[in-house]
Amino acid sequence: MDDSRLTQALALLRRDGPLPARDIGRQLGISQPTVSRLLASAGDRVVRIGRARSTRYAAARDIGRAGRCWPLYRIGPDARPTLLGELRALAGDAFHFAASRPAPAFVHADFAPGLFPALPWFLDDQRPQGFLGRAFVHRIAGDIGAPDDLLRWRSDDVLLALLRHGHDQPGDLVLGEAALQAALQAALSDEGTLAPEARATHYPLLADAALRGEAPGSSAAGEQPKFLANLREDGGVRSLVVKFSERSDTPAGRRWADLLHCERIAADVLHDHGHAAARTDVLEAGGRVFLESTRFDRTPVRGRHGFVSLAAIDAAFHGHARIDWWRYADELQRDGWLDAADAHRLRVLGWFGALIGNSDMHLGNAGLVLADDRPLALAPAYDMLPMMFRPATSGEVVAREFSAIAPLPEQLDAWREAAHAAQAFWSRVVDSRSVSAPFRAIAGHAGESVTRVGARYAA
Incomplete structure (x- = not known):
């Protein structure tokens, strides 16, 4: 009889669970003590959730041969x-x-x-x-x-x-x-680490392997072709995400090269304006431009820091799917995910991205340092570049017009701070000899647009 009742209890939990003990007893027509004995006899086939009066029970599930x-x-x-x-x-x-x-x-x-x-x-x-x-x-x-x-x-x-x-x-x-x-x-092994002087030889090979789908590494997000690398340095190992352009002897390759140089400039500008950003460096080798972005979730001794994207938090708690960073910052602060200082930084980053033509500012491109307690710290900025100027999916470089976005009244302070950084960004692009002349001209017009709008909203 107990075996039969246990089978019934497990079937009930698989169908309707998790359930409190009283609901199990009522549906099976048995007393509370009998429910307790049945669930205890099930062992790890039943999972207890919560405590005291809020306790519920669920049926465990095996996944392949991996257990439960x-x-x-x-x-x-x-x-x-x-x-x-x-x-x-x-x-x-x-x-x-x-x-x-x-x-x-x-x-x-x-x-x-x-x-x-x-x-x-x-x-x-x-x-x-x-x-x-x-x-x-x-x-x-x-x-x-x-x-x-x-x-x-x-x-x-x-x-x-x-x-x-x-x-x-x-x-x-x-x-x-x-x-x-x-x-x-892997943390104890030196296998796969590169000396800095070996990059020019190995990066083109790693790029070719990445394009064949062979590159080692995690599932770092983003559609730009990339691979992971580890560099041996005096202070330990520097873990990198390395983006790379198409070969730069084509219009599309040259444009991607320009954009990767812009990403380095944007990171430098943010850092100079008091905002944490992933350390970036640029290397040209094998006809490609490589952008090294130091992983802020790794340490020189092969340790790690927590990370969670805003996309993951939004999907679990808010459900926007797409929302401007400066708007989402308010909600994250209100709900205790960010303190006031980091919420302000996120607003500034959101406006900075808008003012440098970053059309790829989805919630997966910003994140927090995942820890046990809230509020969480804002992670360093990454993937910040003028993506509106990327080549079309056909590979053609299409002319696009940039116009600076005016601020919302309640966002004026963050916008002004971002506009100041954006002006510095476009100015540095104009002055960079690493950027092509056509894109420096684009940067000049974009900088003028930010300056014009900024003059109207100057303090």
Whole structure:
């Protein structure tokens, strides 16, 4: 009889769960003590969620041959791992995260019980995405039995990828013991690191490999062709995301080269104006321009810092999908994700991007430093460049007209600060001998537009 009732209880939880004990008892026609005995006899097939009167029960779910629960680790700046908690798969494609120590930022608001309808939001940025993500999928899909097309991946495919191959994803989180061991081994190994003087030889080879889908690395987002690299330096290892242009003897290649030089200039300008930005350097080799962007989620001793994109936070808590950064900053501050100073910085970055023609300012191109407690710190700026001038998908370089955007009244202070930085940006592009003459002319007109609008709203 108990076996029959347990089968009924598990079927009920798979269909309707998670459920409190009273609902289970009522639907099965059994007493509360009988429910308690049944659920206890189920072992790890049933997951308890919450405490006291808020306790609910859910049916666990096996994923392939990977089991039903896995430890989630954090690798610290010193490269030492700590256990953050345990992730469990539940019926209905849901998941439960049980933190091993207080981590209110991870289980906030509707997710306070640790229950998530799909993979938890704090793992969203570890999903394969962009140029490198497609190459990652192509390499590992067969191993995990997933489709070769990233668009057809489900949460279970992502989870299996993280368990088996997720040792070097963005941020500081690592799921499962196998991925952690691979991450720790990689931190102890010098394999694959380059001496700075070897870049001119190796970067063109790595670019060719990336275009064939062979480049090693994580699923760093973004569609611009790129690869990952590690440079040996006196202070340790510098981890890089390296974007590269098409060969610069074509109009499209020359334009992409100009844009990568602009990204370096934008990072320098932001830094000079008091805004943290990823360190960037430019190298020309093999007929291409390479932009090195130092990973701010990695440390010289192979340690890590946390990271979560605004896209992941928005998808979990707000649901805008697309919103201007300066508008979203208000909401993030109101809801406790950012303090007032970082919310202001995000507003300035949003306006700066608009005033330098960055048409690719989706929420995946800004992020926070993921930590246990809120508010979170704003991550350094990255991917900041005048993307409105990129070549068309056909490869043709199309003429586009830039017009500076006027401020909203309530955003005037942030706009003025951004406009001052944007004027400096366009001026430096005009003066750069690394940028082509046609694009320096574009920069001159754009700078004049910012100056004209800025004069109208000067303090």
